[in-house]
Amino acid sequence: MTSPSIKVTCGVIVAAILLAACQKKTTDNEAVSAPAASTVQQAAAAPASAPLRAKPDFGGVTTQHVEVTATGPTQEAAVNNAIRLAIEQTNGKRIDSASVQVNTGSSGKGTEVSSPAYAELVASATSGAVSHFQILSQRQISAPTSTDEENLKASQGESWNKGNVDASASSNASMSRRVGLSGNDDSTSVDASASGHASASESEKLKGSWDQHQGAQQVDYNKKHVDYVTKWEVRIGADVATYRQSDGAKLTIVVVAQPQVQEPSYQVGDSSISSDAIAAEVQSKISEALTQTHRFTVLDRNADAAISEEIRRIQAGNTTPADTARLGQQLTADLIVIPTINRFEYARHQHKLEMADRTLVSYSGGGEVAFRVVNAITGQMVMSQSFKYEFPSTAPTTLGVSVEGRKLASGMMDSMDHSIVASILQSTYPLSVVQAQGKNVVINQGGDALQEGATYQAVTLGKPITDPQSGQSLGPTETPCCRVRIDRVSVNLSYGHIVEDGVQIPAPFTPGSMELRGQVAATTPKEANLAASTRVALHVGKKHASESGNTPSSNDSNW
Structure with missing residues (x-):
């Protein structure tokens, strides 16, 4: 007979064993689940892989960062001119910058030009055509408005004034005079006479020489007058909306x-x-x-x-x-x-x-x-x-x-x-094998460039040849390789296989080293049936003998 104390002791021992087992199981579960949680965290932290198929690209409006310098009579005018210049440099003058409202001066009074608030004002005034606007530098400069200039340049070489003079002059003059008086007054008569003679002579002589030497002379006169006006010069950086092809x-x-x-x-x-x-x-x-x-x-x-x-x-x-x-x-x-x-x-x-x-x-x-x-x-x-x-x-x-x-x-x-398209492609972008594995090949074109079920002649390319006469490239040499049958055509690629057995493809394969040429006639029964199915079908009326299983010639008495 078992005593109650023994029963209690056994119950305590069993409970302890069960408790230890439960703890061990919990610990084992945590140990097993821990790596899984870690794996989930690693998977969540790993970056997502790029999609296999890229998004279609049709172009669109994007932004381009430009930095330009412009001037203006005021600080705001210089900024507006810089914004217009940034638009023209990004999109060309074909875009009328007047269609973009960049006149921020009228609504920007009281706003510091270099402040972030003014940058927001520019983005708002241009409705997003110009964003992330920033003034990189600004200063006042004196710019010339008009210039008057006078120049006089003259030169004279040396001169020599030399000569002789020898001259004389003379003159003579003479005069004679006689006077007589007679009268009868009271038997008185008077007779008187007087005579005189005078002469003069004058002579002059001039003789001499001169020798005068004068050295070279030169005149250089220059006068310049410039009027200046004070302007603002600013350099801005901005992101301008532009079109990306x-x-x-x-x-x-x-x-x-x-x-x-x-x-x-x-x-x-x-x-x-x-x-x-x-x-x-x-x-x-x-x-x-x-x-x-x-x-x-x-x-x-x-x-x-x-x-x-x-x-x-x-x-x-x-x-x-x-x-x-x-x-x-x-x-x-x-x-x-x-x-x-x-x-x-x-x-x-x-x-x-x-x-x-x-x-x-x-x-x-x-x-x-x-x-x-x-x-x-x-x-x-x-x-x-x-x-x-x-x-x-x-x-x-x-x-x-x-x-x-x-x-x-x-x-x-x-x-x-x-x-027509096949001929144009052959002259510009020939059908090229971009991947080869065993007998299976992948061609770099799809759509209507290739016909599913058709067979094409393939060639391997060699070294390029240059015409010795014209100097133009004649393309690489071509060696017939095999025939390739097209099994499947997708939008951008085509998939096929080499028809012949035993064709050795170099490993590793160089993409583009094999090209397809013209379509060749079908040789296998399967290819022949496929070619026959592409022929133009004639639709015969109800009286056609083919409905009864006979040919027209056997059923026509006038044949």
Whole structure:
């Protein structure tokens, strides 16, 4: 029999054991959970990784920090002139600085120009066109307003005055006189006479010489008078709203001109399509295909009216002053693609049978589109090429064959536009393999540049060659390598594989060392089926014998 004291003792021992076990479990849980908490804290502290896909870049208004110096009759006028100069230096004089209200003087009276309050006033007065304004230095200077200047310069060389004189002069004079008187007065007569003679002579002589020597003389007179006025000179630093072009604007800029046509309309199957409609679609498809290559910036001249309306809104002051930085940012083309539609038809041919009241109908035709690429500035012809497309002709039949002309025209335009874009790319940005692993390759272009399921000839590039006559680069040498089949096409990249076995790809692979050339014919059954599926399908009417499983020739008694 167990005593009560023993029971109590056992209960105390069991409770102690259970308590120790619980404490140990808690400690173990804390030890296990501690690293997890630390890991969470480390993950939270680690910076977020950059996104794999960057945000689309369409450009926009940003700010640029500039520092300029300007003068004015007053401190506030100098600041206003500096702000206008900062706007012109950042955005060019194409932006009318008067459209940005920077006259802070009228509303800034009582505010110290160098104070933070004045900086806020500038930002408010310009509605954000100028921000983070700061006066870096300021001083009063004496600036000349007018200058009068007199100059007189004269010089005389040495002179010699030398000579002799020898001269004489003489004169003679003589005079004689006789006087007689007679009278009869009281028998008295008087007779008297008197005579006289005088003479004089005068002579003069002059003889002498002189010798006078005078040295050189020079006069240099200068007088200058300058009027000065006191001005303020300030140097400011500010962030000015400016327009940042997108990365796409740095690519080669292309304009696809309206295609030139030869006819007012074209007959394609049973439809007559106006040449304007075909030209507009050709222009649209070429522009779209060039855009999807991501190698060109394609300008849409058809949107000029809408663009002009947006510009008028900015010029009218209906937007913020910061949006004035968008003015004068329209791009000009580097290249102009000028298509010409020389031929575009799928004609219906009819022949009346003499022996039966039936008409044989067949279709044949195709198209030819030429294009020129011209330098938009110099007019230089960059490249010129033409492409022909032939529709499969139908055999003559009396079974009422009909053709959907618009669908055929669209298919022909797709094919020729693809050829035009491929030719332009080959001359400018060839299809290049940027990654190769085993037989799998990644090509640097997608969209319409490549066709899924198509096979292309690949070449490896060697050393560049220079023409010894012209000195121009002829490009690197090319060695046929293999064929590449395109498995998948994305927006920017294409994925394919090398068809042949045993092709050795250098490791490590140098991106761009392999390029794709023209499309080659399919050789495998799978490729042949894929090529056949891309052919133009003719739509046959209800009376076509193919509905009964027979060919037209076997069912036509007049064949």
